[in-house]
Amino acid sequence: MSDSSTLPPARLHPEAELARDALSTPLLSRAVRLARWAGPATRVDAGGGLVEEQVPAAAEALGLSGEDAAADAAEAWRAAVDAGLVEVTDEEEGTVAAGADLGTVTGGGSPHEVLEVWLAALETVLADASVPDLGGLVDAIAAEDGSGELDLSSLDWDPEADAEFLDGVLGNLYLLTVGDDAAEAAPVPLPALAASVIVPDDMGEPTDDVLEQVSEAMMRLDDQFRMLEPAGLVEYQPVDEALMADADEEPAAPVDDTEVSRYGMVRLTPLGVYGLRARLLEAGFDAPAVGDLADKGADALLDGTAVFPPAAAHAETEQWLTRREPLAAARELLAAARGTDEGAPLRRLRCQQALSLVGAGAEPALREVLDDAELGGLARVWLTEHGAADVPPPSEAMIFWLTIDTVAAQLAAEGNSEELRALVEGLAAQHSGFFSTVWRVDHPATADV
Structure with missing residues (x-):
């Protein structure tokens, strides 16, 4: 997608409605609750993250339980900091206080200002979603010589490429959504979305290697869309767990249209359309919205x-x-x-x-x-x-x-x-x-x- 081309116009919902949607998302509602929960005894590390020993209390404050509770609480805290709901008052001591934008989302801000806070929190989730599951990180911590130093070369991870991949997928999803004439865009099959960024436009029949890349991309996207749904960006029907029963074998792309929903379906929410359009405008794209021409000749x-x-x-x-x-x-x-x-x-x-x-x-x-x-x-x-x-x-x-x-x-x-x-x-x-x-x-x- 060239940043010099004009995209189809987005049909945006009213900002007041979108702001209500943003406030009701797990992402922002959790961040607000943690900002209110934080007090004089709350401590953060050098990066602004909640210190490890206080994460369980944060999870409890959010009513979270289970194996993902700590990770979800830590993410909610990062979103609160990045969105300005919490600010670090003393980096050496690790103390915090309510941020300037906490009042914005608790009744003092306009719908547009609330959406700006949500966009800032969204960037935190998008950054997290671009990071793969570094299952080999523990093995990489200690090099073969036992030095205990992190051996980044042993991690097959290109942060910039992974971020560009997710941006490309979301860009294509945005194009499919705003280009759909229906009042509500149809959900997009995950295999088709993965193929849109993997399969070359001039390739007639995908090779086995390309199909394998599509399958791998589907699995990455399944994890990423599971993370993005609580942000209110998408509605997502995950890949059927039965298809991933064998962890050592990537699922093949579906060949039967009646089975396609088992491989994941994703749709941008109205809030997601707003959010991606804002990111596209920030990146220099011409991303109009319906109503832009209303005051022109x-x-x-x-x-x-x-x-x-x-x-x-x-x-x-x-x-x-x-x-x-x-x-x-x-x-x-x-x-x-x-x-x-x-x-x-x-x-x-x-x-x-x-x-x-x-x-x-x-x-x-x-x-x-x-x-x-x-x-x-x-x-x-x-x-x-x-x-x-x-x-x-x-x-x-x-x-x-x-x-x-x-x-x-x-x-x-x-x-x-x-x-x-x-x-x-x-x-x-x-x-x-x-x-x-x-x-x-x-x-x-x-x-x-």
């Missing part, structure tokens, strides 16, 4: 939505229209739709789609362009669809010009699709002289069409 709206998925374009246009009086909006849209440049046909298509959302109050604007060579055709379509009276019939030249304009717009929007070919074949079947006439149409896109 009609030219920006038509050009911007030209590359949006249909549902996002519809939502963006609705927000744009709510800020304008119908007649003025219609006139502005029609003026922006004019032009003979390459992008003009798609602008006119987006204009026509936008005008379909405007009520009868826009009728005068449509009547004003009935004699316009570029806009007269779409004006007649709108007036007819809205049951207007006294709509003059179009000339044959206008019909063919509008046909070329519509086909050119569809080509720009979706390429030479089967649906478009069927449309042209239908037009040719209805009009015996279609092709002999259409090539003479005075439209800039005639040759391309």
Whole structure:
């Protein structure tokens, strides 16, 4: 994913709703509870982590038990420190106090400020998720000479590569989510997500080596998504434990679609979409959100939505229209739709789609362009669809010009699709002289069409 490309727009939930979601996540709620639990006797090590002997008390304060209780409590403490809920007051003594942001999340901050705190805590979990399970660490502590020094060369771990791998997976998951036209994006099978960052785009049939890499990646992602779910980033259905019964054997990628859910399913939450978009913006990506164009002109709206998925374009246009009086909006849209440049046909298509959302109050604007060579055709379509009276019939030249304009717009929007070919074949079947006439149409896109 290039940082120079514009991503599809995210349909974000209201910040007030997202802030409530953030406060209810185990990640942030535990961090807040530990920040309140900490007192004068609380001590941290040089890195700000809770000293080992106090971790059990922290776990008890959180109501945690079981083999993961200590690790979960330690992570919650790190999140509290990193998010500014706790601050170290004396590094030598290891003392702490409530941080400036504790009041933000306990009632004194705006939804946006609460989300900023959650984002800071999220970075802690993402950093932890990028660290593999260093099962060989104990063996690596003592080199063969018994020096007791950590032999990092014996650990097959590249921290930067592991962080880039997780970022790449989350980036692809974000793309799949914001590019989905459904109101709620479908969960993504873990094998497909792993393959999206492992299998080269130009590889037809994956080799055995590549399939093995995909299986290994699935296991890493299974662990990572289990860690990220309590942060509120994803909804995750883990890999079926039965598939991992043999610890020495990586599970093969599924071949039966009915079995795919057993291999893990993941979906970004609305909070996750917000969080990943914020990280993408921070990394320099152009990651728009629906509503970004609402206060801009009609030219920006038509050009911007030209590359949006249909549902996002519809939502963006609705927000744009709510800020304008119908007649003025219609006139502005029609003026922006004019032009003979390459992008003009798609602008006119987006204009026509936008005008379909405007009520009868826009009728005068449509009547004003009935004699316009570029806009007269779409004006007649709108007036007819809205049951207007006294709509003059179009000339044959206008019909063919509008046909070329519509086909050119569809080509720009979706390429030479089967649906478009069927449309042209239908037009040719209805009009015996279609092709002999259409090539003479005075439209800039005639040759391309």
